[in-house]
Amino acid sequence: MLAALRKGTSGILAKAFIGLLVLSFAVWGISDIFSGYSRHSVATVGEVEISPQEFQRDLQLQMRRFGSRLNRSLTLDEARALGLDRQVLNALINRAALQNLARELNLGIADTAIAQRLMKEPSFQDSSGRFSRAIFEQLIRANGMNEAMFLLRQRGAYVQDQITGTIAGNLPVPRTLIKAENIYRNQTRTLKYFTLTLDHIEPVGEPSAEDLQKFYEGNKAKYSTPELRKLGVIALVPDEVAKKIDIGESELKAYYEANQAAFRKPExxxxxxxxxxxxxxxxxxxxxxxxxxxxxxxxxxxxxxxxxxxxxxxxxxxxxxxxxxxxxxxxxxxxxxxxxxxxxxxxxx
Structure with a gap:
C-alpha cells in the first residue's frame, strides 16, 4: 500500500499539487456558515461531501472544549466571534481533501491495525499500562462521540497519516543543511598556542595605601554587607478569614438574587x-x-x-x-x- 502511495505522490508536481490543495482549503473561508451552500452539504471536495450534521457535530465539540476552559457554555455568537465556525470548516475541508486522495489511491487500514494502535495509546491505559475499556469509553463520551463515530474517525486519520507521512518522509534534505552538518562533523583546524608562566610576568610589588583606597572605591560592592531588615508577615488564608466573617441571611439572599446565573445549570x-x-x-x-x-x-x-x-x-x-x-x-x-x-x-x- 505504501509503495503504491509513494509511487503516486513521488513526483514533484504531485507533491506541489497536494500541498497547494490542502493549503488553499486551509485559508479558504465563507461569508456566512448559514448561507451559500445547499441543505445537503456544507462543502464538497472531489467526491467527498461535508454534511451539515458533520459540521454541526464538530462545531459543538469545539464549543464544548472552549467552554470547559471557561467553566461555562459557549454561545454560538461567541463561537463565531472567535472564528471557531471557520476553523472547524477549514479542518473538515482539509480532511475531505485527504480522504478524496486516499480513495483515488485505494488506501485503507485493517481493523486489526486500528485495534493495535488503540491498545498502545497511553490515553486509554490504566495505571498498570494496560488498555482500559472504561477509560476509553469515558474519554470518547467526553468528546461527544460514541464508539462507532470514534473508530470511523480514527480509520480516516490513520489513512491520512499514510499520505502526509509518506510525502513528508520522502522530501530531499537541503544542500545547505548537508553542507553545514558536514562542516560541523568533519572540518579540522590547525591550532598553535604557547604557555604563559609566572616567570614571564614582572613582579607586581606591594600596593600603596593610595592604590588600595582606589581599588576599594571601585569595588565597594564586593566588600559591603547587604542591608538586613526584620519582616513580619500576616497570612490571610481564605478558610481562616471566613470563620471570622459573619454574613447575614438577607445579605446571602441578595447576593444570590444578583448572581443567579452562576448558581443555576441550564436545562x-x-x-x-x-x-x-x-x-x-x-x-x-x-x-x-x-x-x-x-x-x-x-x-x-x-x-x-x-x-x-x-x-x-x-x-x-x-x-x-x-x-x-x-x-x-x-x-x-x-x-x-x-x-x-x-x-x-x-x-x-
Whole structure:
C-alpha cells in the first residue's frame, strides 16, 4: 500500500499539487456558515461531501472544549466571534481533501491495525499500562462521540497519516543543511598556542595605601554587607478569614438574587433529528410516523445513520440553529415535532 502511495505522490508536481490543495482549503473561508451552500452539504471536495450534521457535530465539540476552559457554555455568537465556525470548516475541508486522495489511491487500514494502535495509546491505559475499556469509553463520551463515530474517525486519520507521512518522509534534505552538518562533523583546524608562566610576568610589588583606597572605591560592592531588615508577615488564608466573617441571611439572599446565573445549570435535553431536503418530504415523514411508524424507522428510510440521528445532550445555547432550539425545548419528553424549517435544513425532532 505504501509503495503504491509513494509511487503516486513521488513526483514533484504531485507533491506541489497536494500541498497547494490542502493549503488553499486551509485559508479558504465563507461569508456566512448559514448561507451559500445547499441543505445537503456544507462543502464538497472531489467526491467527498461535508454534511451539515458533520459540521454541526464538530462545531459543538469545539464549543464544548472552549467552554470547559471557561467553566461555562459557549454561545454560538461567541463561537463565531472567535472564528471557531471557520476553523472547524477549514479542518473538515482539509480532511475531505485527504480522504478524496486516499480513495483515488485505494488506501485503507485493517481493523486489526486500528485495534493495535488503540491498545498502545497511553490515553486509554490504566495505571498498570494496560488498555482500559472504561477509560476509553469515558474519554470518547467526553468528546461527544460514541464508539462507532470514534473508530470511523480514527480509520480516516490513520489513512491520512499514510499520505502526509509518506510525502513528508520522502522530501530531499537541503544542500545547505548537508553542507553545514558536514562542516560541523568533519572540518579540522590547525591550532598553535604557547604557555604563559609566572616567570614571564614582572613582579607586581606591594600596593600603596593610595592604590588600595582606589581599588576599594571601585569595588565597594564586593566588600559591603547587604542591608538586613526584620519582616513580619500576616497570612490571610481564605478558610481562616471566613470563620471570622459573619454574613447575614438577607445579605446571602441578595447576593444570590444578583448572581443567579452562576448558581443555576441550564436545562439539557437529548435531541434527535431527521433532516429533509424540503418541507414536503418532512411532512410526508411526519404523517407516516403519526400512522404508526417509529422515528428510527423513518430515519433509516432517509439514510440517516445512528450517529447523525442523535445530536447529543445539549443546552439550548449549545444548539447551532435557534429556530430548531426553540422547538426542541418546547416539546414534551419523547414528543415528535411537526416539520421545522431551520436555518440549516428542514427537520423532524
Amino acid at each position: 439539557r435535553r437529548t435531541i434527535q433529528q431527521i433532516p429533509f431536503p424540503d418541507v414536503k418530504a418532512a411532512q410526508a415523514a411526519y404523517e407516516k410516523i403519526q400512522a404508526g411508524a417509529s422515528f428510527e424507522e423513518v430515519a433509516k428510510e432517509n439514510k440517516v445513520t445512528d450517529e447523525d440521528l442523535t445530536l447529543g445532550t445539549l443546552s439550548k445555547a449549545e444548539m447551532l440553529d435557534p429556530v430548531v432550539a426553540d422547538v426542541a425545548f418546547s416539546l414534551a419528553a419523547n414528543e415528535i415535532s411537526k416539520p421545522v424549517e431551520g436555518q440549516l435544513s428542514t427537520v423532524l425532532l
